Amino acid sequence: MEDKKEELAKTSGDNDPRIIAFVCNWCTYSGADLAGTSRMKYADNVRVIKLPCSGRIDPMFIVEAFKKGAKGVLISGCHPGDCHYISGNYHSRRKYAIFRNLLGFLGVDLNRVEFSWVSASEGNKWVHIINEFTDKIKSLKNGSNDIFKK
Amino acid sequence: MSRIGVFVCWCGSNIAGTVDVEKVRDEASKIPGVVSAVDYKYMCSDPGQNSLRNVIKEKNLTGVVLAACSPHMHENTFRKAAIKEGLNPYFVEIANIREQVSWVHDDKERATSKAVDLMTMMVEKVKRDRSIDDVKVPLHKKTLVIGGGISGIQAALDIANGGVEVLLVEKEPSIGGRMIQLDETFPTLDCSSCIMTPKMVEVNQHPNIKLYTYSEVTDVSGYIGNFKIKIKKKARSVVEKDCTGCGNCWNVCPMHKNVKSEFNVNLSERTAIYVPFPQAVPLIPALDRAVCLHFKKGGKCVKCYEACGPKCIDFNLQDEIVEETVGAIVAATGYDLIENSLYGEYGYGKYKDVVSGLQFERLLSASGPTEGLVKRPSDGATPKTIVFIQCVGSRDPEKGVPYCSKVCCMYTAKHAKLFAHKVHGSQSYVFYIDIRATSKGYEEFVRGTMEQDGAIYLRGRVSRIYEDEGKLIIKGADTLSGNQVEIAADMVVLATGVIPKKGSDKVAQMLGISYDKYGFYTESHPKLRPTESSTAGIFLAGMAQGPRDIPESVVSGSAAASKILGLFSKDEYEVEGTIASVNEATCVACFYCRRVCAYNAISGKDIKDRSGKLIKVVANVNPGLCVGCGACVNACFSKTIDVKGFMDDQIYAEIRSLSV
Numbered sequence A: 001m002e003d004k005k006e007e008l009a010k011t012s013g014d015n016d017p018r019i020i021a022f023v024c025n026w027c028t029y030s031g032a033d034l035a036g037t038s039r040m041k042y043a044d045n046v047r048v049i050k051l052p053c054s055g056r057i058d059p060m061f062i063v064e065a066f067k068k069g070a071k072g073v074l075i076s077g078c079h080p081g082d083c084h085y086i087s088g089n090y091h092s093r094r095k096y097a098i099f100r101n102l103l104g105f106l107g108v109d110l111n112r113v114e115f116s117w118v119s120a121s122e123g124n125k126w127v128h129i130i131n132e133f134t135d136k137i138k139s140l141k142n143g144s145n146d147i148f149k150k
Numbered sequence B: 001m002s003r004i005g006v007f008v009c010w011c012g013s014n015i016a017g018t019v020d021v022e023k024v025r026d027e028a029s030k031i032p033g034v035v036s037a038v039d040y041k042y043m044c045s046d047p048g049q050n051s052l053r054n055v056i057k058e059k060n061l062t063g064v065v066l067a068a069c070s071p072h073m074h075e076n077t078f079r080k081a082a083i084k085e086g087l088n089p090y091f092v093e094i095a096n097i098r099e100q101v102s103w104v105h106d107d108k109e110r111a112t113s114k115a116v117d118l119m120t121m122m123v124e125k126v127k128r129d130r131s132i133d134d135v136k137v138p139l140h141k142k143t144l145v146i147g148g149g150i151s152g153i154q155a156a157l158d159i160a161n162g163g164v165e166v167l168l169v170e171k172e173p174s175i176g177g178r179m180i181q182l183d184e185t186f187p188t189l190d191c192s193s194c195i196m197t198p199k200m201v202e203v204n205q206h207p208n209i210k211l212y213t214y215s216e217v218t219d220v221s222g223y224i225g226n227f228k229i230k231i232k233k234k235a236r237s238v239v240e241k242d243c244t245g246c247g248n249c250w251n252v253c254p255m256h257k258n259v260k261s262e263f264n265v266n267l268s269e270r271t272a273i274y275v276p277f278p279q280a281v282p283l284i285p286a287l288d289r290a291v292c293l294h295f296k297k298g299g300k301c302v303k304c305y306e307a308c309g310p311k312c313i314d315f316n317l318q319d320e321i322v323e324e325t326v327g328a329i330v331a332a333t334g335y336d337l338i339e340n341s342l343y344g345e346y347g348y349g350k351y352k353d354v355v356s357g358l359q360f361e362r363l364l365s366a367s368g369p370t371e372g373l374v375k376r377p378s379d380g381a382t383p384k385t386i387v388f389i390q391c392v393g394s395r396d397p398e399k400g401v402p403y404c405s406k407v408c409c410m411y412t413a414k415h416a417k418l419f420a421h422k423v424h425g426s427q428s429y430v431f432y433i434d435i436r437a438t439s440k441g442y443e444e445f446v447r448g449t450m451e452q453d454g455a456i457y458l459r460g461r462v463s464r465i466y467e468d469e470g471k472l473i474i475k476g477a478d479t480l481s482g483n484q485v486e487i488a489a490d491m492v493v494l495a496t497g498v499i500p501k502k503g504s505d506k507v508a509q510m511l512g513i514s515y516d517k518y519g520f521y522t523e524s525h526p527k528l529r530p531t532e533s534s535t536a537g538i539f540l541a542g543m544a545q546g547p548r549d550i551p552e553s554v555v556s557g558s559a560a561a562s563k564i565l566g567l568f569s570k571d572e573y574e575v576e577g578t579i580a581s582v583n584e585a586t587c588v589a590c591f592y593c594r595r596v597c598a599y600n601a602i603s604g605k606d607i608k609d610r611s612g613k614l615i616k617v618v619a620n621v622n623p624g625l626c627v628g629c630g631a632c633v634n635a636c637f638s639k640t641i642d643v644k645g646f647m648d649d650q651i652y653a654e655i656r657s658l659s660v
């Protein structure tokens, strides 16, 4: 185990990346809570920032997160049709689709931004997403950590 | 200057087993602004809450962070404790170190460092919290019910019996809706008008119900507790208060040949001045100006006027607009049937003896055009063989609608049963896809139609119907036996599916509630809030929400009523204060915010100077409508609108606190 960690540190990028997740209160936050209530285990790199709805997630939050050293940013809300506020997730999806290109233009490795739907009953999906995303970020080359080249 | 208290909960070993709570406490005490940091075994226990209250009082705290279980568990508990010490409840924040830390991680050191991060984040957030007052909206205790079918009637009666005034608006000349068109009703075969008419009369006589028939709601504005509505009373040409319902007018009206009766679904005619059916409530005729000779021939015909004893016919009556204020609304606009003409292969419209299920109800009904004797429309002969076709339009995404209309399996079984009862020695055939009979007594009912009443059920579709020597020839498949079948019948009844009432989409737009792609109103939550619309204060009932039978329509009407009586049990409606607010100084009135707001919560507000001159227009958030979702915040380019409790500066502070 220890060996493997060592090896990872050598071969891949940042081995302990900070990941920030912006999630809505109603679905994803509750899904993450459910993972806890079910005592599922997942990577501890993620820090969750709770918002009322994914529609409240300003694309500039993502930029700010990267500026403050996050290596990955996750955005997650209710499934299409399930938003507690009717259409907030559609707004965020549309905004995100446009903003993603802009992030790419700014030089952000788009592998570092992930968008997902996690419902309040999908504790296992939350675990899966966090683990996969953490692994993915770990596997990215260090160079692309340089989100905003000075 | 902030004076923050941090309380780290052990939750027994639930947290303390995986997170070094003392370390979290020590880290907390190092954060500028934190004046007290303690840890405790069970913060949510009474002693835990008391210690929270004591520290708030002793240290004169301006904010509290609990590093504990999920805010969905005890945020309210701690907020209530804070209120008792005079601290605004929105100065209480929770760092979720149980569900999202101790229960999901194993490595104590790393879990502790995550817990410290989450705690720090919340300290930074709470420093930027503002006091938020919950908004109290006064309630105008009066209800508008739109639609006088069984669901609207049930809602109106329950609300009125609860002591609240009701305005019931029905666009037809009489209330009753579809149910009063029905003959006997499944699954118990009670006669529809026997159980419906007393309710209609009760509505009319109820001191708390004001009935507006032949009327429509034309405008709705405002919000929960305070909707301003306009009701258009269409010119009836009859002075309602003088009319005795004697019928002299419609008996002399010469227009009795050309106008099809809507009530009898075109199977008979009505006059120009008419009541839709004899037990109409109110029993006051309406004069249909589109067909009345007086209006078409320049005032020549005045026969009804002459026949009317109290002289209450007034050809000059105008539409009248009534303005009212109500605190809650029930939308119960009911349903229509899918156009049968979409199914040319069934010959509807071409062959007189191919009728819809609703027409067959009228042919069965004692108050119908055949006085309850089953006679076929073409020649009045008694049919001996009838073929019923289920799922006409339903479950047919290509031509009709993909959903199941829910009532057709049952009413077809009822039709076949009543036909067997009324015409001895007759035979029914029912083509079906499958039988859905899931409520109490329903399966037994269908079984009875098959076993006692001898209806032959054929699983399969009909491909063609044509006429041959006075018979209708039905060609179809019986997929269970694998055979093609050909039946010579005297009549065909199409179990046509249901769709939302024509114009219900307009009603939804007027009310600002959402509806699905078919036009059925959507619930605020499909399971947990099936009675509420997406807009606070507007409730739903009956078929307008989707296919349902009478018992379900009644239940939904009563449910809406109980919600409204509950709402009105207080004088004010309390809305969480975490809603959007506008900085009027920076608003440029682009109204991008309004475009993304799914709740119609944003309107324009005029800013005037002292002399009353308009200076500028700004966005204004209606506290009765805003739910604080925050969609508007991101739409605003000038950073003018923000949501309390999740302000931009707070979220940026949270992100910054996580710098690495």
Ligand SMILES: Cc1cc2nc3c(=O)[nH]c(=O)nc-3n(C[C@H](O)[C@H](O)[C@H](O)COP(=O)(O)OP(=O)(O)OC[C@H]3O[C@@H](n4cnc5c(N)ncnc54)[C@H](O)[C@@H]3O)c2cc1C
Pocket: B146, B147, B148, B149, B150, B151, B152, B169, B170, B171, B172, B175, B176, B177, B178, B179, B182, B184, B185, B186, B187, B215, B216, B217, B332, B333, B334, B335, B336, B357, B358, B361, B407, B411, B414, B501, B503, B507, B541, B542, B543, B544, B548, B549, B550, B551, B553
């Ligand atoms: C052929 C057939 C047979 C049936 N048999 C049975 C049975 O035996 N047992 C059973 O349980 N169910 C039966 N049903 C189902 C039953 O008819 C419905 O469940 C019930 O009528 C629904 O009532 P409602 O009040 O929701 O709608 P409706 O009865 O449609 O009433 C809605 C009312 O609102 C009015 N309205 C609409 N729009 C407006 C507006 N904009 N402004 C003002 N007023 C408006 C309409 O004029 C109408 O009066 C049958 C249905 C069909 C088609």
Ligand code: SF4
Pocket: B238, B242, B243, B244, B245, B246, B247, B248, B249, B250, B284, B285, B307, B308, B309, B310, B311, B312, B313
């Ligand atoms: S004659 Fe007059 S009182 Fe009688 S029904 Fe007609 S309008 Fe009413």
Ligand code: SF4
Pocket: B579, B580, B596, B597, B598, B599, B600, B601, B602, B621, B625, B626, B627, B628, B629, B630, B631, B632, B633, B643
């Ligand atoms: S917070 Fe949501 S509901 Fe309130 S005004 Fe903004 S978009 Fe509308």
Ligand code: FES
Pocket: A024, A025, A026, A027, A028, A052, A053, A054, A055, A076, A077, A078, A082, A083, A084, A085, A088, A089
């Ligand atoms: S509330 Fe979950 S995305 Fe809107």
